[in-house]
Structure formats: C-alpha cells, structure tokens
Amino acid sequence: MCRVSRSVWIHTRTTEWWDSVVPTFTEAQWIKNLRMSKDTFLYLCRRLQPKRIAIALWKLATNSEYRSISHLFGVGVATVCHCVHDFCSSVEKVLMQEVIQLPNSEKLKEMATYFECRWGLPQCVGAFDGSHIPILGPEEYHIEYFNRKGWHSIILQAVVDGRGLFWNVFLGAPGNLHDARVLRLSGLWDLVDRGLLLPDVTKNICGHDVGYYVLGDAAYPLKSWLMKPFTDNGRLTPQQLVYNHKTSRARVVVENAFGRLKGGWRCLLKRNDCNTHKNRALVIACCVLHNLCEMNGDEFREEWVTGTFNQPDGALSSTVEAEGLDARTGLMKLFTTM
Incomplete structure (x- = not known):
C-alpha cells in the first residue's frame, strides 16, 4: 500500500x-488594529x-472571520x-474585579462632585x-x-460614572425582558x-432631601436613588421641561459609553457563533477592555461609533414612589433657579 507523507496534507503556516x-x-x-495603545497591550501581556x-x-x-485571523497569525x-x-x-476571572468595581464612599x-461640576447635577x-x-437563538x-427588534439577544445592563467608565454590569437576561425587569x-x-451600596448622604435641595442617585430613562421606575424624566404627555410645565433637558443631557454619558464599547469592540455588533456562557465572557471582557483603554487615555476614533448607538428599549414605566417624587x-426647582 502506498503511504503518502503526512506533510503533503499539512498546510505550512508562517508567523x-x-x-x-x-x-x-x-x-x-496599534490603535487601528488592536483598539488600544502599545502600553495597554503590554499591561495585558504582563498578566x-x-x-x-x-x-x-x-x-x-x-x-474578522476565524480563518482570516488564522492565516494572519500563522x-x-x-x-x-x-x-x-x-x-x-x-x-x-483575573481582571474584572480590578477594573469594574462597585464604588466605596x-x-x-x-x-x-464630577457630575455636579460637569452637568450641574448634585x-x-x-x-x-x-x-x-446579538446571539444565536x-x-x-x-x-x-427574541427581542422586539426582531432578533435574538441577551441584555447588557451597565452603570457608568461621569467619564463613561463602567462601575457595574449585569449580563445575560433574555432579550424580550423589559428594562425595569432586568x-x-x-x-x-x-x-x-x-x-x-449608596450610603445615607443627603443634601437639602430647595427644601427637599436628596441622596445619591443614578439617572435612568423613562423605562425605569422612579425611586429616591433612581431619577427618571417626566413622561412627556404634551402638558409638561416649563420646570419639568428644564428638568428633562438637563438630566437627558447628562444621561448621554451612558449612551456614549455603549457607543464607544461597540465601536471599539465590533464583535458586539454581530451575533457570535458560541453558546450563551461563552458569549457572556466575551461581552464582559469587552467591558473590561473598554475601561482599561479609557483609564489609560487610549485614542478612540469617532468613525468607529457609526451605527453602534443603543436605541431606547421597552415601554414607558409609570412606577413612582413618594421618596423619588420628593427628590x-x-x-427640578434647583434647575429652574440656576
């Protein structure tokens, strides 16, 4: 029997x-191809x-396709x-706890202080x-x-600071869930x-005690720690309109963060052919890399953002509570006196 050398069938790769x-x-x-500076890359290499x-x-x-990357790297x-x-x-496992942390007091x-100086929101x-x-169904x-946009997905919920750094992420909820449920x-x-999480540190603002809070859109319930806009029913007062404008202008920081996340790490724009568990690790890794690059001041090119911005999801939520109304x-009174 004629034996053919195995080398005939093996593709010789070059590095x-x-x-x-x-x-x-x-x-x-470095920035164009790997979306980070050489210094940030070397930091990862040390770990x-x-x-x-x-x-x-x-x-x-x-x-890129796995096959094209295999040819490139040999x-x-x-x-x-x-x-x-x-x-x-x-x-x-190694970096997430270091790079994405719940804030201390x-x-x-x-x-x-940063939010107040930058956007006037105490x-x-x-x-x-x-x-x-996007994921495979x-x-x-x-x-x-199967989400309301017509494709399968898991939901990434993220909280960012005033600079657009993630300080809390939650991933994996099915795409058809409402934001408030997530x-x-x-x-x-x-x-x-x-x-x-949020200590009882309050300020008296125009006669109302206001503690620490985060900004959400109209899909979320109003809580003392979660400020949402007034529902625009066409009859908002001038004060309410000013409040909506100022909080909306500040909340763009999370929309920008998602845009930069998906612009820098474009694997998040198309479904990846792997199971939900591996998808979770992939998305978390991208969030960590986003923070690393932002903290190191790596260049970000605005053309990467085209078509990546997150669109509002879910119906409006009318859930409110007294503490949230008070804050x-x-x-609202503060913004109209500034």
Missing part, C-alpha cells in the same frame, strides 16, 4: 507577520500571554477560537441603561431571547434597597 511586522507597528497602527492576547484582541476589535482556526475564549475567560463622593453618581447583544426557550434581576436594586421635585 512572519507576528514576528516581523507587529514589532514595527506605530502607535496609530496574560502576548500572542494569544493579540489574536483575541484582533477578533474582538475587528470581528496558527490553526481551532487555535484562534481557543485563544479568543481562553482570553475572555481569563479577563473575566470616597469614590461615590468623587463621582458626585448628588448624581452615575447613569445606566440596557443594550442588546438558543435551542431551548429561544422565544424568550434591573430587578440584576441585584443592583436589592443592593441599594438594603443600604449596601425629583427638589432637583
């Missing part, structure tokens, strides 16, 4: 591009493995897949919203993941209601 070309990258090329990191970043940043397609999933899993005070410590992440309960499931609601009234 010349990685070994020779990448070391000559300019700073602009993880350089070439595997570069392969994973290339996939997350460009959403490795097998399966290796690319393993690199991406191993990297995302490692980032979630000192940090809350700092965030409130006691505000963040803004939050939800964004849909799961075999089980696939209807629950908030209840996330654990953030329970933390605040039990007094484990919102105080802020």
Whole structure:
C-alpha cells in the first residue's frame, strides 16, 4: 500500500507577520488594529500571554472571520477560537474585579462632585441603561431571547460614572425582558434597597432631601436613588421641561459609553457563533477592555461609533414612589433657579 507523507496534507503556516511586522507597528497602527495603545497591550501581556492576547484582541476589535485571523497569525482556526475564549475567560476571572468595581464612599463622593461640576447635577453618581447583544437563538426557550427588534439577544445592563467608565454590569437576561425587569434581576436594586451600596448622604435641595442617585430613562421606575424624566404627555410645565433637558443631557454619558464599547469592540455588533456562557465572557471582557483603554487615555476614533448607538428599549414605566417624587421635585426647582 502506498503511504503518502503526512506533510503533503499539512498546510505550512508562517508567523512572519507576528514576528516581523507587529514589532514595527506605530502607535496609530496599534490603535487601528488592536483598539488600544502599545502600553495597554503590554499591561495585558504582563498578566496574560502576548500572542494569544493579540489574536483575541484582533477578533474582538475587528470581528474578522476565524480563518482570516488564522492565516494572519500563522496558527490553526481551532487555535484562534481557543485563544479568543481562553482570553475572555481569563479577563473575566483575573481582571474584572480590578477594573469594574462597585464604588466605596470616597469614590461615590468623587463621582458626585464630577457630575455636579460637569452637568450641574448634585448628588448624581452615575447613569445606566440596557443594550442588546446579538446571539444565536438558543435551542431551548429561544422565544424568550427574541427581542422586539426582531432578533435574538441577551441584555447588557451597565452603570457608568461621569467619564463613561463602567462601575457595574449585569449580563445575560433574555432579550424580550423589559428594562425595569432586568434591573430587578440584576441585584443592583436589592443592593441599594438594603443600604449596601449608596450610603445615607443627603443634601437639602430647595427644601427637599436628596441622596445619591443614578439617572435612568423613562423605562425605569422612579425611586429616591433612581431619577427618571417626566413622561412627556404634551402638558409638561416649563420646570419639568428644564428638568428633562438637563438630566437627558447628562444621561448621554451612558449612551456614549455603549457607543464607544461597540465601536471599539465590533464583535458586539454581530451575533457570535458560541453558546450563551461563552458569549457572556466575551461581552464582559469587552467591558473590561473598554475601561482599561479609557483609564489609560487610549485614542478612540469617532468613525468607529457609526451605527453602534443603543436605541431606547421597552415601554414607558409609570412606577413612582413618594421618596423619588420628593427628590425629583427638589432637583427640578434647583434647575429652574440656576
């Protein structure tokens, strides 16, 4: 029987591009191809493995096909897949707790000062919203993941500070859930209601005691710690209109954060052919990378954002409570006297 050498069937790969070309990258090329500066990349390399990191970043940043990335780096397609999933899993386990943290009392005070100086909103410590992440329809309960936009997704709920850094993320709720329901499931609601997140630090604003709060859109309920706009029924008072304008202008920080997240890490714009668990690690890794790049002042190119902004989801919520009304009234009076 004629035996054919195995080498005939093996595709010879070259690592010349990685070994020779990448070391000559300019700073602009690092930003363009890997969505981060060389310094940020080297920081990751000190914690993880350089070439595997570069392969994973290339996939997350460009959403290129696995086969094209395998040719570029001179490795097998399966290796690319393993690199991406191993990297995302490692980032979630090793870096997430360092980079995305619930704020302590000192940090809350700092965030409130920034919001007040930047947008004139006293006691505000963040803004939050939800964004849909495309997925393959799961075999089980696939209807629950089919969102009102007509495709399968999981929901990323995030809270950001005034600079657009994530300080809390919750991921995995099925795409057909209302934003207010996702908030209840996330654990953030329970933390605040039990007094484990926002300390009882209040300011008297126009005769109303206002504690720390975050900004949400009309889909969320009004709470003492969650300020939402007045529902525009065509009969809003001038004071209410001013309040809506000022809070909406500040809340754009979370919309911008989602735009920059998806613009920088374009794998989030199209469904990824992996299960929900691996998708979760991938999205969390992108959130961590977003924070790292923002904290290090890495260049972000506005053309990356085109078509990525999150659209409002869910019907309006009319849920209110007395404490929330009191705080919102105080802020409304303040804004119309400024």
